[in-house]
Amino acid sequence: MSIASRIEALRQRYGRDLVILGHHYQADEIIDHVDIVGDSLELARRIPEIEARNIVFCGVYFMAESASLLARPGQRVFLPDHSADCAMARMARAEDVEKVLEKLTASGRRVLPLAYVNSSLAVKAVVGRFGGAVCTSSNARVMLEWAFRQADTVLFLPDRNLGRNTAGQLGIPAEQQVEIDAAGLTLDSEAAAQARLLLWPGCCPIHERLMKPEMVREFHRHFPGCRVLVHPECSPEVVALCDGSGSTAYLIKEAEKAAAEGRENALCIGTEFHLVRRLMERHADRINIIPLAQASCSDMEKVDAPRLLATLEQLESGAGAVTVDEALKAPARDSLMRMLENCR
Numbered sequence: 001m002s003i004a005s006r007i008e009a010l011r012q013r014y015g016r017d018l019v020i021l022g023h024h025y026q027a028d029e030i031i032d033h034v035d036i037v038g039d040s041l042e043l044a045r046r047i048p049e050i051e052a053r054n055i056v057f058c059g060v061y062f063m064a065e066s067a068s069l070l071a072r073p074g075q076r077v078f079l080p081d082h083s084a085d086c087a088m089a090r091m092a093r094a095e096d097v098e099k100v101l102e103k104l105t106a107s108g109r110r111v112l113p114l115a116y117v118n119s120s121l122a123v124k125a126v127v128g129r130f131g132g133a134v135c136t137s138s139n140a141r142v143m144l145e146w147a148f149r150q151a152d153t154v155l156f157l158p159d160r161n162l163g164r165n166t167a168g169q170l171g172i173p174a175e176q177q178v179e180i181d182a183a184g185l186t187l188d189s190e191a192a193a194q195a196r197l198l199l200w201p202g203c204c205p206i207h208e209r210l211m212k213p214e215m216v217r218e219f220h221r222h223f224p225g226c227r228v229l230v231h232p233e234c235s236p237e238v239v240a241l242c243d244g245s246g247s248t249a250y251l252i253k254e255a256e257k258a259a260a261e262g263r264e265n266a267l268c269i270g271t272e273f274h275l276v277r278r279l280m281e282r283h284a285d286r287i288n289i290i291p292l293a294q295a296s297c298s299d300m301e302k303v304d305a306p307r308l309l310a311t312l313e314q315l316e317s318g319a320g321a322v323t324v325d326e327a328l329k330a331p332a333r334d335s336l337m338r339m340l341e342n343c344r
């Protein structure tokens with residue numbers, strides 16, 4: 001039997017006792033077997049409605065941690081490869097975030113942390129303890145507006161690009177946005193003292209380093225009048241040259257609309273390649289979808305069909321279930337619930 005057939009046989013065997021979730025950045029060999037596909041926000045929202053005892057999360061570690069936190073008592077969450085982490089999430093360590101926030105608030109300054117969902121549960125817990133919340137690329141604007149209603153200064157982490165791009169939408173001038181260092185050394189500067197938005201020095205290497213302004217210019221030269229749409233984890237320089245930017249859900253919807261309308265010869269999409277390739281194939285008969293860069297996430301790729309099969313084969317034993325430190329649960333849940341409540 002092929003690996004795919006063995007996975008399907010196990011899915012049949014577990015029936016209602018198993019739900020497999022897959023992030024849009026997963027390869028087809030995984031997406032072919034999932035019950036629910038979505039971006040971080042959609043998948044987090046679906047967890048509370050799942051009744052199955054076993055949830056297999058095909059994505060990266062921070063997503064499985066959040067799923068484990070939101071799961072019901074007795075439910076088990078599995079990630080097929082625990083080393084599938086997120087490079088951006090690794091750029092913000094909870095100890096550093098805590099030290100920086102202590103330093104920032106020591107004088108009574110009201111600073112609210114807003115953490116992109118691509119962060120560890122330990123970071124989400126620190127953020128929750130400081131009254132802050134989580135956001136995704138779908139709701140970053142709503143949550144940044146919310147954060148500014150709570151405090152004069154916001155610390156956005158770990159993605160400086162999503163922070164800057166969202167601040168740009170709110171009209172916050174560049175001089176009021178200051179990138180700090182992870183050790184908090186730059187906090188003593190006059191600029192940091194005046195800033196409305198402090199940015200953690202993190203980024204997604206896929207979106208920041210592999211998607212460049214010259215690639216956007218090149219596409220516009222070859223396809224005059226055609227649009228380039230990118231994910232807001234791209235740098236503000238790239239976003240400024242593009243015709244639109246938004247979350248994974250936004251990019252998928254725009255591709256669907258463009259294919260249905262059939263007015264454009266080509267549409268360029270700048271985000272993780274597995275998703276773009278799926279959109280290219282899905283709409284190939286209606287529109288020419290072109291990737292801005294063939295940039296795939298090596299962490300997402302660690303979850304492959306053989307690892308999914310191995311996880312399903314040992315599901316009964318419970319080995320490898322993602323667990324969450326008890327002490328982190330309440331504050332991390334607070335930060336996640338503030339997002340879910342503000343973005344119903």
Ligand code: SF4
Nearest residue numbers: 086087088204206297
């Ligand atoms: S694409 Fe970037 S942000 Fe997304 S999981 Fe990979 S490294 Fe993290």
